[in-house]
Amino acid sequence: MPNAAQAPTWESSPLDKVSFTMGGNLSNSSNSNAARFAGLGAALMSQLADGKKNISQSVVQQSDIRPLNAAGIAAAQSKLHSSNADSTISLTLKTASGKTVTLSLANQDDGMAVQAQVEGGDLTAEESAALAKMAKGFQAAIDGLTAEPPQLKLDALTQFDSKVFSSVDLSTKLKIDDKNNQTLEFHADSQKRSVSMSGPSGDLQLSVDLKSQAILGNPIQQAKALQSYLKQIDAAAARGHADRDMMSMFKDAFSSLNSNYPVTSATSTPAAVDPLAPTNLDRKLLTGLADFSASMTQASQASNPMRPSERDTFAYNLSQTTQLKGNDSQNRSIEQDQQSNLTASYHQALSAGQKLKLSSNADSQNYLFYQISDNASSQTNIAYKDGKLTNAAVTQSASQSTNIFKYVMGHLVDHTSTPVNTSKTQSFMAVLERALHPDKTDKTPEGAARLKELLDGLQDKVLLDSYPKKLNS
Numbered sequence: 001m002p003n004a005a006q007a008p009t010w011e012s013s014p015l016d017k018v019s020f021t022m023g024g025n026l027s028n029s030s031n032s033n034a035a036r037f038a039g040l041g042a043a044l045m046s047q048l049a050d051g052k053k054n055i056s057q058s059v060v061q062q063s064d065i066r067p068l069n070a071a072g073i074a075a076a077q078s079k080l081h082s083s084n085a086d087s088t089i090s091l092t093l094k095t096a097s098g099k100t101v102t103l104s105l106a107n108q109d110d111g112m113a114v115q116a117q118v119e120g121g122d123l124t125a126e127e128s129a130a131l132a133k134m135a136k137g138f139q140a141a142i143d144g145l146t147a148e149p150p151q152l153k154l155d156a157l158t159q160f161d162s163k164v165f166s167s168v169d170l171s172t173k174l175k176i177d178d179k180n181n182q183t184l185e186f187h188a189d190s191q192k193r194s195v196s197m198s199g200p201s202g203d204l205q206l207s208v209d210l211k212s213q214a215i216l217g218n219p220i221q222q223a224k225a226l227q228s229y230l231k232q233i234d235a236a237a238a239r240g241h242a243d244r245d246m247m248s249m250f251k252d253a254f255s256s257l258n259s260n261y262p263v264t265s266a267t268s269t270p271a272a273v274d275p276l277a278p279t280n281l282d283r284k285l286l287t288g289l290a291d292f293s294a295s296m297t298q299a300s301q302a303s304n305p306m307r308p309s310e311r312d313t314f315a316y317n318l319s320q321t322t323q324l325k326g327n328d329s330q331n332r333s334i335e336q337d338q339q340s341n342l343t344a345s346y347h348q349a350l351s352a353g354q355k356l357k358l359s360s361n362a363d364s365q366n367y368l369f370y371q372i373s374d375n376a377s378s379q380t381n382i383a384y385k386d387g388k389l390t391n392a393a394v395t396q397s398a399s400q401s402t403n404i405f406k407y408v409m410g411h412l413v414d415h416t417s418t419p420v421n422t423s424k425t426q427s428f429m430a431v432l433e434r435a436l437h438p439d440k441t442d443k444t445p446e447g448a449a450r451l452k453e454l455l456d457g458l459q460d461k462v463l464l465d466s467y468p469k470k471l472n473s
Contacts, residue, residue, distance in 0.1 A: 002402045007061075007197075008026060008059045009059065009073055011056065011077055011113075012058070017047050018043050018047050019059075021042065022114070024450075025038055029256060033146040034147060035069065037115075037438065038107055038143075038446045039193070040142075041103070041105060041138045041139045041142045041343075044103055044114050045103060045131060045138050046135045047133070048123075048444065049129070049132035050117040050128070051128070051132040053123075054116065054117045054118070055114065055117070056115045056116075057111035058077045058080045058081060058469065059111055059112055060076045060080070060111040064301060071360045076377065079439070080106045080108065080111050081104075081390065085108050086107065086108035086109070086175040087107045087144060087174045088172065089105040089145075089171075090169075091092070091138060091170050092166070093160070093168055095120075095164060096123070097120075097127070099119065099127070100117070100120055101117075101118050102116070102117055108175075127358060129177045130160075130161040130165065133161070136159070137155070138156070139261075140153045140166075141153050141170065144249055144252075146174065149248075150182065150199075151248065152196065152249045152253045153252065154258065155259070157186060157188060157256075158257060158260060162262050167189035169185075169186065179230055180199065181207060182200075183196045183197065184415070188212060189368070190262050191209075191213075192198070192207065193257045194257075195257065197249065200299060201244070201251070201299055202298035204296040207293050207294075208290050208292045209291040209292065210290050211292055212322060214274055215290070215291070215322050216261060216289070216290060217276075217287070217289070219457075221283070221288035222226065224459060225432060226289065226462070228319065233254065233318070235314070235467070236466065240316070240343075240346070241314070241348075241370075243298050243360070246296060246298055250316075257294065261290060267352070274324070277324065278334055281432060282459045283457065284380055284456075285428060285459075286380060286462065287460070289464060291320050291322050292318070292437050294318045294319065296314075297315045297316075298313065298314040299390075300312065300313045301386060304358045304365075304369075305411060305431075306359075306420055311345060312346045315337070315343045316341070316342050317340065317342075318339070318340045320336065320337070322335065323334045324391065327338070330385075330386055331384060331386065331465055333381070333382065334380070334381070334383075334385070336378065337380075338377060338463075340375070340464060342372060342375075342466070343372065344370075344371075344372040345370060345371045345372065348370060350367060350368060354366075365410035368406055369404070370403070371401075371403040371404075372400075372402060373401040374398075374400045375398070376397065376465065377396065378396045378462060378463065378464045379395045379396075380393075380462055381395075388434060392423055392429045394462050396426075396464075397422065398423075398466050398467060398470075398471050399419070399422075401420045402416075403416070404416045415470065420468045420469075428461070428471055431451075434454075435455060
């Protein structure tokens with residue numbers, strides 16, 4: 001008997017761009033989120049921007065053998081338009097004028113749905129144009145989240161037109177299999193950016209505090225600090241044997257949230273905005289990035305049946321906090337603290353040529369079990385009293401602990417523990433004093449160039465480094 005045809009039932013007439021996209025995606029042989037949501041976010045946002053105030057459409061695919069009655073179709077449509085659908089994507093934009101724009105997409109085996117609405121009045125021409133510009137970025141975020149493996153493509157959502165929109169929120173729930181979902185919560189406004197993601201592979205959380213614009217450096221300084229942090233993340237991933245796909249998403253999110261900060265007058269005229277704000281000279285000893293916290297935790301795995309307590313784990317935390325203290329611009333201090341922490345454990349074959357296949361048989365129990373625990377910090381302190389510089393120092397520390405357990409035929413034959421740590425404090429009073437009170441030599445073209453080179457190199461002395469040996473070099 002031939003397969004029964006699938007007859008789609010539409011909520012409303014399918015003669016617009018969004019419905020055409022839905023119909024094309026539904027006819028695809030795959031019902032994956034990637035196939036069903038392909039181009040749909042961009043189509044929905046573009047159609048809303050073109051002038052439709054509210055959009056609501058759903059399509060239910062039913063079998064000719066067991067067709068749904070009117071009540072069954074209504075129930076299926078209602079589920080697709082609710083959070084109970086298998087996979088859902090919701091984007092909320094708040095405009096500076098007080099309107100709320102909401103777009104939602106849903107997918108499950110037997111159908112799809114979309115909704116778009118504007119609350120608080122019709123969109124202006126400027127708001128519609130800004131919305132249309134976000135369509136490709138919204139679709140890029142969807143394509144990334146539904147890819148295999150998933151990716152975090154959030155750049156366009158952090159770079160929204162702040163003159164038109166005051167905030168952006170993205171919330172997703174994507175079905176992985178019958179037991180697992182991948183969820184994401186993203187928020188961005190002029191004060192904060194954050195992303196939280198959870199799935200069967202693990203969790204990640206990142207938050208960036210944009211309230212203190214005065215600590216931000218110039219674009220060159222920011223790019224340098226960002227690349228330095230990404231190298232630290234790569235080093236932690238290699239040392240702790242992190243999941244490559246999870247770490248890639250963590251780096252994507254870290255880069256997106258710490259790039260293209262909103263521009264305000266605070267960075268150009270800090271004293272007029274905040275008397276405790278760092279000067280351009282002070283910022284030479286800061287990272288140039290906004291304060292942030294970032295963490296990633298992989299789902300632990302018991303990969304050794306004979307010793308289930310030996311779990312493969314990876315947890316990494318990275319943060320920066322800055323405090324501006326004092327009474328006025330002449331009596332103030334700056335404290336910037338960077339921290340990183342890595343804890344990990346993993347199994348490895350005794351030699352590079354061997355394949356690790358742990359089982360309940362003693363013959364398979366030939367391996368090394370690693371336990372990693374690392375900490376690093378970099379603390380900058382700058383102080384002024386009565387307008388005079390009294391402190392300009394950076395204290396850095398790094399510690400690494402490596403425990404290795406060697407097993408042969410299931411028997412522990414060796415255990416080594418290797419702790420390594422170092423710390424150092426450097427004063428930069430002299431070079432900052434030269435910048436504040438240049439002598440005749442520093443005022444010559446050659447002297448000024450040398451002093452500028454010294455000042456531009458200070459950032460390298462500040463940035464976090466988790467390797468003790470590098471701190472000693």
